[in-house]
Amino acid sequence: MPSQPAARKPVNLNILGVVPFAIFALMFLILPTSTLMVGAFQDANGHFTLENLRQLFDTNVRDAYWISFKISMVSSMGGGVLGFILAWAAVLGKLPAWIRPTLLTFSGVASNFAGVPLAFAFLSTLGRLGLVTVLLRSWFDINIYSTGFSILSFVGLTITYLYFQIPLMVLIVTPALEGLKKEWREACDCLGGTTFQYWRFVALPVLWPSIVGATLLLFANAFGAVATAYALTGSALNIVPIMLYAQIRGDVLHNPNLGYAMALGMIVITGLANTGYMVLRSRSDKRRA
């Protein structure tokens, strides 16, 4: 120790510049999250236990995770595929030039148009008195609610989530599509390759890290969303964020530490999805470079 301070001094002074940021991150991001993680492994008296984690697999909690998982899965896959198709149409579809910037600007808006207002918009569209519901009934005599559809259901929530998932996909995957070189397509055409062969052997192998990575990001995005689901369905749909919301509001699980364990479960799932996204993105960045 005594021999080191002289050599370290300049470094230490520079470090001071990020102290405010470090304190802020600790106080409002890292420590609060950490206390939850610790709480997940404690019983009511503060002793170490794995009981809370075990209770995550009790029926009602496990069901909530399963429904959340399904909604996130379907809305991220759906958002991924549809967003990719839209981005493809805008970048490679030989459409008028103004379409691409318009789509990107709109995607920027729509990917941020989540939460309570989005729920209102879909209630006005596909709710019982919504415009599309009413028009389908009066013009085509189709009553979507007689088929068991409801905007407050799994399908309804998924359709609503797509409204911010698709634009997010468009925003992430457009740069990757723009990175496809014209020469690759021309080389493939010259060698007698079909459109299918071009996509199967050239384009998709280049694009897949971006596509899968972005889909993982969409998954995490849907998994943590609270406001849209809460405003749309109230507590009718038993998904993890809603259950956690109710737990924070009034300890509906009758075990505060189980709430911490649920929070831990959410972080683990969104953390895994995001790690996958970052790994795949760095891989596609490297390839492009």
Add this chain to the structure above:
Amino acid sequence: MKSESRLGAWIAMAIGTAYFLLPLIATFEFSLRMERGVYSFEAYRVVFADPQFQTTFGYSIVMALATILLGILLVVPTAYWVHLRLPKLRPIVEFITLLPLVIPAIVIVFGYLRMYNSSALIPLTGSERATDFLLVCSYVTLSLPYMYRSVDTGLRTIDVRTLTEAAEVLGANRATILFRVIFPNLTSAILSGAFLTFAIVIGEFTMASLLDRPAFGPYLQLIGANRAYEPSALAVIAFIITWASMGLINVFGRSKSAKPAH
């Protein structure tokens, strides 16, 4: 084959446009139906006349402005310093700023409630003012990924080192360099981050609701649960705000790239 892909692209774009425009049209149409038999802006009039709308909207605007101010004061000096003196820390700082995208907002606020409850060491949820401060900090946290990325991108386009050295030679101290040299060069980047922050904060629900503050997001939810036509009017208003924020980002981004000669 070429016309084929163009046809497919048109179909994709048409379906996409329908999916994205229908809810907006439906919401707008629904918001005009408050008076029986005729289209009118009655729902909007009712909303704007609601004192609760005025107070919650005003409250959220104040929170958004405070968030932007605190966010700028936190992010710009940090990003500047990391660029200039601590490039090795860059991946770590960047990683931390991305964490709010990984950790769901509901988990972060749950952590606040456990850590800052009224019997804790720092009882930030103990009084209304303290909770307002906590809410602002939570919004700074939420907007950290966007603010940092925006400022970081801005710093990459200017020569931080030369600017700093030139200012030092002219006798400027650290604060002068930061506020009179670096800030003005980052105006468009800061404004982009600020407008995005505004769009995120103005209707935010989770944090405000669980911290029990009278913000616009919880008000929206309350109206949605109890009224028929006002929610649509509010959704239209919210969409216009989001659209305006994004539009302003484009305007300022463009005005900067339009004069690269400087």
